[in-house]
Amino acid sequence: MYITITKQTLDSNYTQSVADFVAYLEKENDDKSIDEMEHFFNQYGEEISSKEVIQEIDGNTAKLKKTEPKFYSITVNPSARELRRLQNHSEELKKYTRELMKDYAASFYRENPVSVDDIKYYAKIEHQRTFKGKDKQIQENQSYATKILALKNEIRKIEAGNSNGNIKNLKDTIKQLEKEAPHQQDGKRIVRGMPKEGSQSHIHIIMSRKDMSNTYSLSPGSKYKASETVFNGKLVKRGFDRDSFFKASEKTFDNLFQYKRNYVETYTARKTFVKNPKLYFSILSGLPTNERALAFKLLGKSGVNTSLLNIPTNQVQLALKALQRLKQGIGKAIESGSIGI
Numbered sequence: 145m146y147i148t149i150t151k152q153t154l155d156s157n158y159t160q161s162v163a164d165f166v167a168y169l170e171k172e173n174d175d176k177s178i179d180e181m182e183h184f185f186n187q188y189g190e191e192i193s194s195k196e197v198i199q200e201i202d203g204n205t206a207k208l209k210k211t212e213p214k215f216y217s218i219t220v221n222p223s224a225r226e227l228r229r230l231q232n233h234s235e236e237l238k239k240y241t242r243e244l245m246k247d248y249a250a251s252f253y254r255e256n257p258v259s260v261d262d263i264k265y266y267a268k269i270e271h272q273r274t275f276k277g278k279d280k281q282i283q284e285n286q287s288y289a290t291k292i293l294a295l296k297n298e299i300r301k302i303e304a305g306n307s308n309g310n311i312k313n314l315k316d317t318i319k320q321l322e323k324e325a326p327h328q329q330d331g332k333r334i335v336r337g338m339p340k341e342g343s344q345s346h347i348h349i350i351m352s353r354k355d356m357s358n359t360y361s362l363s364p365g366s367k368y369k370a371s372e373t374v375f376n377g378k379l380v381k382r383g384f385d386r387d388s389f390f391k392a393s394e395k396t397f398d399n400l401f402q403y404k405r406n407y408v409e410t411y412t413a414r415k416t417f418v419k420n421p422k423l424y425f426s427i428l429s430g431l432p433t434n435e436r437a438l439a440f441k442l443l444g445k446s447g448v449n450t451s452l453l454n455i456p457t458n459q460v461q462l463a464l465k466a467l468q469r470l471k472q473g474i475g476k477a478i479e480s481g482s483i484g485i
Contacts, residue, residue, distance in 0.1 A: 145394055145409065146221040149386070151365050152213040162201040162215050162350060166194045169268050169348050182234065184266045187242055197266045197350065204264055204352040206359070213353055216364055220244065220347040220393075223409065225442070229401045233345040234269050240400055241267045241347055247392035248351075252362055253369070253383035263362065264352040273344040274337050280446075281327035281334045288325040288333065292318050364389075387411075407431060408439045 152162075173181045184192040205214045220241070222230075230236045245260050245267075252258040275282050295314050301307035302314075325333040329341055355362050369385040390411040398405055407413050407427065417424040428439055 145223065145226060145397060145411075147390060147393055148219045148221075149364050150217050150219070152215050152217075154211060154213065160202075160210065160214060161198065163198050165215075165217070165350065166197050169270070170194055172270050172272055182269045182271070184268050185238055185241075186266050187245060187260055187263075192266060200264060201266070201350060201352050204354050204358045206354060208353060208361075213363075213365065215353055216351050218248070218347075218349040218351065218364075220349070222346065222397075224343055225409070226397065226401075226403060227343040227345055229403050230345075233271065233343070236401070237269050237345060237347055238267075240397060241349065243396045243400060244393055245349070247389055247396055248364070251364075251385045251389040251392070253381050253385065254360075255381050258355075258362065262355045262357075262360075264354070264356045265349055267347055267349040269345060269347055271345045273340045273346065275334055275340060277336060282336055285325045285327050285334055288321050289335065292321050295321075387415075406435060406438050406442060408442050 152165075154160075169184075183190065184194065184197050186192065201215050208214055220237075222237075227233065242260075245263060245265060249258045249260045249263050277283075295318050298307065298309060299311055299314050302309045302311055322333050327334045329338065332338075351362075351364070353361055353363060364384045364386070366382060366384045369383050369387070394405060394409075394411060397403060413424065413427075416427065428436065431439060
């Protein structure tokens with residue numbers, strides 16, 4: 145499970161409205177019949193129109209400054225292994241979203257406990273992903289992409305009469321480079337924007353910055369997990385515990401769908417990797433045989449060279465070069481969301 149929380153982008157290229165983001169989320173419905181479309185939903189409603197989403201989020205911004213985010217978004221990316229546990233991606237991910245938002249509400253630190261009924265949100269299930277610049281496949285194909293682009297530019301110059309050369313030979317070279325690129329899908333070089341094959345269902349959630357009554361600010365972007373401050377002479381509790389939310393999101397999924405989560409799929413493992421890579425690799429090596437084998441398999445599918453992990457359980461200190469190579473491989477996998485953590 146790979147979950148991100150993002151605030152509204154506020155600069156000269158973005159409006160104060162949620163309209164552009166809603167339009168972006170509607171892109172997958174293009175050229176689909178009504179029966180095939182995925183609609184917005186929330187805790188209690190189905191088939192909510194994009195017009196209603198825009199009106200409700202844009203109209204729930206009392207006392208917020210232009211420089212303050214009006215909404216936040218959560219993207220929930222289940223791994224391929226997690227998706228295989230589901231029978232009906234659309235319906236079961238909706239069910240999961242409604243339970244997840246209870247975890248989200250419970251992660252706020254306030255004088256009065258926050259419930260899901262305090263959260264104004266709208267969610268949408270998508271079933272496609274495309275390759276982006278951070279993906280390992282794009283990065284490792286980049287040198288080929290650069291050479292192909294240069295050759296195509298040379299062909300255009302020759303066709304325009306601004307250069308001399310053999311166009312046929314250049315086109316043959318391009319064809320060869322297309323075949324040699326290390327990452328292919330359906331016989332084609334993987335490029336940015338290409339849809340990813342396999343199950344790619346994921347969830348987008350838009351949350352208003354203000355509570356349902358348009359009175360209180362509920363910001364998951366708070367730098368505090370739990371703190372207290374004095375405001376207008378009154379003690380105020382504030383904060384959002386991301387650690388608690390991310391851990392609860394996994395537990396909720398596992399309980400709903402009887403999913404047995406491997407160590408490398410956990411938020412705890414990801415955090416350990418970032419803060420203490422040596423401990424991360426030591427824990428991997430010390431897992432029970434079956435769990436360790438599955439962990440290596442999951443990492444291997446993400447493009448990590450797991451041969452570097454085959455060390456004795458009691459050998460905590462890895463060679464520096466091997467450690468750096470592992471950090472690089474696992475780090476890229478985490479960034480691209482290809483490991484479900």
